[in-house]
Amino acid sequence: MSQSVLATPLTLPCGAVLPNRLGKGAMTEGLADPHNRATDRHVTLYKRWAAGGTGMLLTGNVQIDRRYLERPGNVAIDGSNGGLKALEAYAAAGTSNNNHLWMQISHAGRQTPKAVTSEPVGPSAVPLNMPGGLFGEPRALSVEEIEVLIDRFANACLTAKQTGFTGAQIHAAHGYLLSEFLSPIANKRDDQYGGSLENRARFLLSVLRKARAAVGPDFPISVKLNSSDFQQGGYTHEECLQVVEWLGQEGVDLLEISGGNYEQPSMMGSDGAMEPIYDSHVTERTKAREAYFLNYAKSIKQVSTIPVMVTGGFRSRAAMEDAIRDGDADLVGIARPLCIMPDLSNKLLAGQIDMAPAYEQTLRLGPGILGPQSNIALIKALNFGGVQAWFCEQIFRMADGLDPDPKMGVFRAFLRYQRGEGAAAKALVY
Ligand SMILES: Cc1cc2nc3c(=O)[nH]c(=O)nc-3n(C[C@H](O)[C@H](O)[C@H](O)COP(=O)(O)O)c2cc1C
Incomplete structure (x- = not known):
C-alpha cells in the first residue's frame, strides 16, 4: 500500500521540520493550578497526545497576563507566578514522540469572563454583544499598556523556547485581544492602533517583530488568524488577505486559518453545529462543507507563500489527503476528534481509519426543541456550552490517566464542568 500524503514531512521557512501533515488544533485544557502554573495533569495529557502520532501539537491558549484569562485553569506566563520547571516537564511530555509541541500564546481581552475579572480590557470600551451577563464591560487599553503587552507576548515566546517547546503560536483569532484590535466592531480607537487596517494590525505586527527578535531566526513562530469574523461591519476576508501579506514580511512560519469569535462562533461550524458528513466519499462540495475554512485558505495561498494550516471540520481522511495533495493546505488541523481518539493520527497515517469520530454532529442536551437547532436562543446556547463542556470533560479524563x-x-x-470552573475561579491566588 502506498504511503498516505499525510505522512510527508513539512519543512518550515525557519528550517524546522514537522514529521507529518497532521496538527492538533489548540484546545484550552483548564488544568493549571491556582497560580496558573502547569501541572502533572498537563504531562499525562500531552504524553498521550504525543504518542498518538500527530506531528505538531498546539497547546491550549497560554495567557500573557494572569488577570485576563479565558478561563481560570489557563496556564499563564506573567513573570510573577514562577512555574518554569512545570513548563519544562510539560514540554518534555508533549515532544516525547519526536513530534513538535508549540505553545499558543494569548490574551483573552474583552472575552475574559466575569468569574475572572469584572473589568476586562480591550481596544475600546465596547462590550460583547452576548446574552447571559457573563462578561464585564471592557476598559480601553492605553498606548503604554499596549507596549507592555507587546513585550509580554515576545517574552512568552522566549519562555516557550527556553523551556523546551519547539515553537510558538500567537493567537490573533477567535475574538481574543489581538483579534479584537483587528475588528472594526471592537476597535473604535482613533490613535495609531485604531481606524485604518494598517493601524488595527499594528499591535499584531509589532508583537511578531518583537517575538522574532527575541527567539531568533530558527524557532517556529505561527499566527492563528481569522479568515473573517463573519460579522456585519466586522473584519472581512479582504482585510484578512491584506494582513496575511503584511505577515509575510515578518518571518511567520505557519499561518493557521480559522474564523469567528464568541459572538459568532464560526470556528465550530455554522451555529457551532457542523453539518453531518454521511460518508467518506468526498466531492468538491462536501470537501468545502466539511473543512469549512478551506476555500478561504485557497485564496490566502494566492497572496502568500507562508505555509498554511487549516483547522475546523476535517473528519474524512479523503478530504485531508485531498487538501494536502491539491496544495490548499500544508497542514491539516484537527481538534475535537483528538479529545475522544487521541491516537487518531497514528490510525490515519497507517490508513487504518477513513473517518475521524464526529460526536459534535450528534451530541445534544435533548431531542427536538431541546437540541442545537432549537429556535429558543437560550437552549441553543446551552447546547453549544454543553457540547463544549463534553469535550473539556474528555480532556480532564485523559489528564487523569x-x-x-x-x-x-x-x-x-x-x-x-460548570461546578469545576466555579471552584477553579474561587481558588485563584493573586
Ligand atoms: C474544547 C475546545 C477548546 C478549544 N480551545 C481553543 C483554544 O484554546 N485556542 C484556540 O485557538 N482554539 C480553541 N478551540 C478551537 C479549536 O482549535 C478548533 O479551531 C475547533 O475545534 C475546530 O476544529 P475541529 O472541527 O477539528 O474541532 C477549542 C475547541 C474546543 C472543542
Whole structure:
C-alpha cells in the first residue's frame, strides 16, 4: 500500500521540520493550578497526545497576563507566578514522540469572563454583544499598556523556547485581544492602533517583530488568524488577505486559518453545529462543507507563500489527503476528534481509519426543541456550552490517566464542568 500524503514531512521557512501533515488544533485544557502554573495533569495529557502520532501539537491558549484569562485553569506566563520547571516537564511530555509541541500564546481581552475579572480590557470600551451577563464591560487599553503587552507576548515566546517547546503560536483569532484590535466592531480607537487596517494590525505586527527578535531566526513562530469574523461591519476576508501579506514580511512560519469569535462562533461550524458528513466519499462540495475554512485558505495561498494550516471540520481522511495533495493546505488541523481518539493520527497515517469520530454532529442536551437547532436562543446556547463542556470533560479524563468516555451525557458534562470552573475561579491566588 502506498504511503498516505499525510505522512510527508513539512519543512518550515525557519528550517524546522514537522514529521507529518497532521496538527492538533489548540484546545484550552483548564488544568493549571491556582497560580496558573502547569501541572502533572498537563504531562499525562500531552504524553498521550504525543504518542498518538500527530506531528505538531498546539497547546491550549497560554495567557500573557494572569488577570485576563479565558478561563481560570489557563496556564499563564506573567513573570510573577514562577512555574518554569512545570513548563519544562510539560514540554518534555508533549515532544516525547519526536513530534513538535508549540505553545499558543494569548490574551483573552474583552472575552475574559466575569468569574475572572469584572473589568476586562480591550481596544475600546465596547462590550460583547452576548446574552447571559457573563462578561464585564471592557476598559480601553492605553498606548503604554499596549507596549507592555507587546513585550509580554515576545517574552512568552522566549519562555516557550527556553523551556523546551519547539515553537510558538500567537493567537490573533477567535475574538481574543489581538483579534479584537483587528475588528472594526471592537476597535473604535482613533490613535495609531485604531481606524485604518494598517493601524488595527499594528499591535499584531509589532508583537511578531518583537517575538522574532527575541527567539531568533530558527524557532517556529505561527499566527492563528481569522479568515473573517463573519460579522456585519466586522473584519472581512479582504482585510484578512491584506494582513496575511503584511505577515509575510515578518518571518511567520505557519499561518493557521480559522474564523469567528464568541459572538459568532464560526470556528465550530455554522451555529457551532457542523453539518453531518454521511460518508467518506468526498466531492468538491462536501470537501468545502466539511473543512469549512478551506476555500478561504485557497485564496490566502494566492497572496502568500507562508505555509498554511487549516483547522475546523476535517473528519474524512479523503478530504485531508485531498487538501494536502491539491496544495490548499500544508497542514491539516484537527481538534475535537483528538479529545475522544487521541491516537487518531497514528490510525490515519497507517490508513487504518477513513473517518475521524464526529460526536459534535450528534451530541445534544435533548431531542427536538431541546437540541442545537432549537429556535429558543437560550437552549441553543446551552447546547453549544454543553457540547463544549463534553469535550473539556474528555480532556480532564485523559489528564487523569483515564480513557475518554464517548457515552458521557451532555447534561451531566455541562453541570460537572460548570461546578469545576466555579471552584477553579474561587481558588485563584493573586
Ligand atoms: C474544547 C475546545 C477548546 C478549544 N480551545 C481553543 C483554544 O484554546 N485556542 C484556540 O485557538 N482554539 C480553541 N478551540 C478551537 C479549536 O482549535 C478548533 O479551531 C475547533 O475545534 C475546530 O476544529 P475541529 O472541527 O477539528 O474541532 C477549542 C475547541 C474546543 C472543542
